[in-house]
Amino acid sequence: MSRETLVNLTMLAGLVLVPLWALWADEPFTITLATRAVILALAAAGLNIALGIGGLVSLGHAVFFGIGGYAMGVLAYHAQTYTPLMEAPVLIEGTKSMPVIWLVALVASALAAFVIGLLSLRTSGVYFIMITLAFGQMLFFFTISWARYGGEDGISIYLRNGFPGLNTLVPIQFYALCLTLLVLTLALTAALMRSPFGLALNAARQVPERVRAVGLDPFRLRLAAFTLSGAITGLAGALFADLNRFVSPSMFSWQLSGEFIVFIIIGGTARLFGPVVGAVLFVALEHWLGGISAYWHIWFGLLLLGIVLFGKGGVIGMIAGRARTHD
Amino acid sequence: MTEPVLETRGLSKAFGALKATEDVSVALHPGEIHAIIGPNGAGKSTLIAQICGALVPDAGQVRLMGRDVTRLPVPARARAGLARTFQISQLAMEDTVLQNALLGALGASGRPWRFLRPALGDQSLRERAEAALERVGLAAQAATRTAELSHGQRRQLEVAVALTLAPRAFVMDEPMAGLGAEGSARLTRLLDGLRAEAPILLVEHDMDAVFALADRVSVLVYGRVIASGSVDEIRRDPAVREAYLGDSA
Numbered sequence: 001m002s003r004e005t006l007v008n009l010t011m012l013a014g015l016v017l018v019p020l021w022a023l024w025a026d027e028p029f030t031i032t033l034a035t036r037a038v039i040l041a042l043a044a045a046g047l048n049i050a051l052g053i054g055g056l057v058s059l060g061h062a063v064f065f066g067i068g069g070y071a072m073g074v075l076a077y078h079a080q081t082y083t084p085l086m087e088a089p090v091l092i093e094g095t096k097s098m099p100v101i102w103l104v105a106l107v108a109s110a111l112a113a114f115v116i117g118l119l120s121l122r123t124s125g126v127y128f129i130m131i132t133l134a135f136g137q138m139l140f141f142f143t144i145s146w147a148r149y150g151g152e153d154g155i156s157i158y159l160r161n162g163f164p165g166l167n168t169l170v171p172i173q174f175y176a177l178c179l180t181l182l183v184l185t186l187a188l189t190a191a192l193m194r195s196p197f198g199l200a201l202n203a204a205r206q207v208p209e210r211v212r213a214v215g216l217d218p219f220r221l222r223l224a225a226f227t228l229s230g231a232i233t234g235l236a237g238a239l240f241a242d243l244n245r246f247v248s249p250s251m252f253s254w255q256l257s258g259e260f261i262v263f264i265i266i267g268g269t270a271r272l273f274g275p276v277v278g279a280v281l282f283v284a285l286e287h288w289l290g291g292i293s294a295y296w297h298i299w300f301g302l303l304l305l306g307i308v309l310f311g312k313g314g315v316i317g318m319i320a321g322r323a324r325t326h327d
Numbered sequence: 328m329t330e331p332v333l334e335t336r337g338l339s340k341a342f343g344a345l346k347a348t349e350d351v352s353v354a355l356h357p358g359e360i361h362a363i364i365g366p367n368g369a370g371k372s373t374l375i376a377q378i379c380g381a382l383v384p385d386a387g388q389v390r391l392m393g394r395d396v397t398r399l400p401v402p403a404r405a406r407a408g409l410a411r412t413f414q415i416s417q418l419a420m421e422d423t424v425l426q427n428a429l430l431g432a433l434g435a436s437g438r439p440w441r442f443l444r445p446a447l448g449d450q451s452l453r454e455r456a457e458a459a460l461e462r463v464g465l466a467a468q469a470a471t472r473t474a475e476l477s478h479g480q481r482r483q484l485e486v487a488v489a490l491t492l493a494p495r496a497f498v499m500d501e502p503m504a505g506l507g508a509e510g511s512a513r514l515t516r517l518l519d520g521l522r523a524e525a526p527i528l529l530v531e532h533d534m535d536a537v538f539a540l541a542d543r544v545s546v547l548v549y550g551r552v553i554a555s556g557s558v559d560e561i562r563r564d565p566a567v568r569e570a571y572l573g574d575s576a
Contacts, residue, residue, distance in 0.1 A: 044566070045384040071394025196433050203419045205428050210417040213379070214492060215405035221439065323421075 004320035008273045011280070015179060023172050031171040032243070037283035038178045039239045044275030045185050045261040046232030051261065053198060054225040055205030059257050060116070060132030063139050064230040066252035067112050068105035068237025070143065073155040073247035075101050080158055098163040098177075101238055109234020110227050117226035121219055131253055140252040140294035154248025161242055168242075180240055182276070185232055190272055202226050233260070266307055268314030272322065277315050330393055331356050332526050333378070333496040337388035339374055347373040348384065349550040355496055360518065362529045362537045365547035366570070369576050372414070373531045374547065375500050376527070377517070380404045380410050392495055405434065408495030410525075412485040412502055418473050425469040427484055428456035431491030459490040463517060479510035486517060503533040515539055520534070527554045536561075 015038065022030035033265075043065050043168050050056040067221045078085045078094025086092040086240060120131040160168045168174045177236030192198045203216035211218050241247040250256070285303070289296035311318045331354035340348040348369045353468050355361045366370055376382035376574040378389055380401040390399045398548050399407065429446055432455040433439055434458050447453060460466050468476065476484065482502060489497055502518070503511045518527060522542075531537050537544065538558050546567050547557040554564045561567055 141345045160489060188443075191443045191445075194447070195443055196439050196441045196446040196449065197429060198442075199422075199426060200433060200439045203422065203427075206419040207417045208487070209413070210419070211430070212401040212409050212435075213405055213413075213417070214431045214488065215402045215437065216434050216439055217400075217402045263523075 002321075003272070004273075005317060007277075007316055007320050011273050011276055015276075015280075019172060019175050019208045028171050031175050033283055033287055035171065035175045035178055035243055036240075036297035038175065039236050039243060039282045040259075040263065040283065041276040041279035042178070042182045042185055043233045043236035044240065044267075044279055045182065045189060046229050046234075046236060047260045048229075048264055048270070049189060049192065049224075049232070050226050050229035050276045051264055052274065053193060053205070053223055053313070054201050054229075056121070056222060056226060056229075057129050057261070058132040058226070058229075059129045059254060059261070060120075060134075060136035060232050061230070061260050062252050062254065062256040063116065063136045064109040064113055064131075064233040065237035065240065065256060066139060066143065066150040066247075066249070067109045067262075068234035068239075069241035069247040069251040070149070070237075071108050071234070072101045072161065072238040072241040073157065074149060074155045075104060076161055077149065077155050096159070097159045098161045098242070101161060101242075102295075104237055105234045105238035106231045109237070110231035112234075113227045113230025114223065114231070116222045121222050121226060132259065133257070136252060136254050136257055138255070140249055143249040150248070152249060154246060154250075157245045157247075158246055159240075172272070174243070178243075181235065183240070184274060186276070193272070196223070197221070204325050238327060262304060264314075266304060266314055268323075271314065271316045274314055274316055281315070329356055331390075333377065333498075333528060334388075334390045335374075336388040336390065338374070338377055338389065340377060340382060340384045343541065346550045347358050350429060351547070351550070351552055352387075353528075353545050353552065353555070357526055359523055359542040360529055362531055362541035362544045363547055364531065364534075364537055364544060368549075369547040370550040372500070372548055373550075375411070375498060375530060378498055379409065384492060387501075397574045400507070405492065406437065408492075409488035409498060410482050410492040410494035410496070411498040412489050412500060414500040414504055416481040416485055418481060418484055418488075419476040420472075422473055423469065424460065424465055424471050424473055424476065425453075425456060427473055428459050428469075428487050428491055429453065431459070431488040432456045435492045440507055455491050455493075459487040460484075462490055463487040464513075478505055479507070479513075481512050482506060482510070482514060483517070486514070486521075490521075496519050497521065497527040499527055499529050500530075501530070501533075503531055503536050506533075506567045511536055 019031045047061045050058055064275060065298050075094045076096055084091055084093050091162045120128055123131055149155050162168055163177060166173045168187045200216050201221045204221050208218040237251060263275050263282055266281055267274030267278035285300055289299050333355040337351050338348050338351040351374060360427060363371055377384045380399055389393055396404055429452055432452040460469055463486050465483055465487060469574055502514055506510060511533055518540055541558055544558055544561040545552050548570045553570060554561060554567050
């Protein structure tokens with residue numbers, strides 16, 4: 001077993017055991033913190049497919065996070081106010097069912113990622129970063145002025161949405177649901193990295209000229225990766241909204257897009273568990289350092305600087321060494 | 328004469344006032360190695376870019392297997408049977424040697440949209456990639472990270488990736504670039520055997536290799552073909568001697 005696998009398994013064990021301990025010790029807030037970390041990890045795991053494997057530095061992934069959040073917010077809002085979402089040409093009603101909300105969040109954010117990707121993947125480097133940022137800002141300001149759904153104030157949902165067979169109001173049950181989705185996503189990512197698609201996408205990041213010369217189109221590979229990536233981040237957005245029972249335009253903020261990138265860099269770019277390590281560290285430090293000083297971001301920034309300057313490959317890279325090629 | 332596998336007809340390309348390619352017609356026939364030589368700045372790279380699809384010519388045609396491919400983008404030309412090697416190795420350095428060859432096999436298979444099963448578990452891709460590595464003498468390095476290969480081995484891998492495409496024609500951009508005498512001799516032997524599979528359009532600076540390999544040579548100077556013929560004819564051609572080889576050749 002490689003050291004990286006060991007790090008990953010330890011991380012996974014921690015994600016299972018710490019909340020169980022919190023349940024036993026009656027520390028519900030720890031479970032909420034862990035849920036927040038897992039959901040942010042899922043959002044960054046989505047981004048990791050585009051950024052880590054595909055090399056696409058998207059500074060607009062909060063778009064998909066926000067779309068997922070609003071998919072939940074809008075559907076649940078209509079359900080709790082007993083108003084239809086739409087009457088003509090077909091009647092669409094709100095819902096409090098998580099599976100339905102997830103499906104809508106996945107499809108809506110995949111669609112958005114496809115369209116944004118179609119336009120922005122024509123560019124690369126700094127231009128790509130700027131275009132994705134611009135799309136993020138567009139949706140941010142759109143939702144601010146979207147009076148029907150609360151504008152700047154967002155939407156509050158009184159009760160967490162339901163999942164068949166579970167009581168999602170119990171923190172540990174909602175946590176288990178989120179963790180399951182994260183593990184499924186990581187399993188999918190692991191398979192993807194080794195698959196023919198992953199091989200081609202990874203090569204398109206390193207040597208696009210070569211990929212073209214063997215008859216494959218890097219643009220299409222990247223578009224597929226970006227779409228899948230956006231869909232997963234969108235799913236995380238729906239969960240995040242359900243955790244807080246609140247959505248607002250801040251879910252579209254570019255700072256959040258930046259944080260997703262930071263999670264990946266801290267954990268280790270293109271590492272399977274990089275986003276998980278990054279998100280968990282971020283949430284833990286936010287909690288601890290935030291309790292000590294309101295200016296905790298300064299200390300967090302120093303840590304980030306240290307990792308970027310001295311720890312090539314993020315935390316996982318520092319512990320486990322260089323990424324191994326898959327064989 | 329048989330129909331050429333790859334052919335350019337009156338190819339022209341100008342950048343502003345600079346005529347990088349001017350009315351270039353070259354043909355590549357089955358079983359041959361056709362070398363293109365010329366001094367630096369003669370327009371060899373521009374010509375290759377137009378043949379492979381990276382640059383669109385201002386005028387003229389590129390034909391592959393009798394079909395006009397002038398407007399096809401690079402990937403479509405590769406799928407139509409054109410395999411190229413690069414002057415500066417274009418390899419995925421983080422990946423293993425086998426993975427680089429697999430990428431070629433994957434391109435040839437035309438089925439990159441498979442997301443769940445491991446690429447290394449696909450027997451048909453793997454056999455194709457391994458056969459190509461065997462052919463160029465890199466079978467023992469299959470599991471090595473490409474970044475750890477020597478320069479000469481990278482040049483061999485370039486050829487191996489092209490081989491996985493089972494192409495109708497090879498276009499090789501200075502495959503001997505940066506090789507020592509020994510590496511150059513080894514690659515010369517390899518290319519010599521390759522022409523039976525598919526003809527090679529060989530752009531090369533290494534005159535020993537060109538004279539050892541080429542069935543025909545075309546000389547490019549300032550974007551124009553000033554001479555074309557057998558190795559002996561080119562050696563004797565006074566215009567070529569003056570423009571390119573110098574008196575000592």
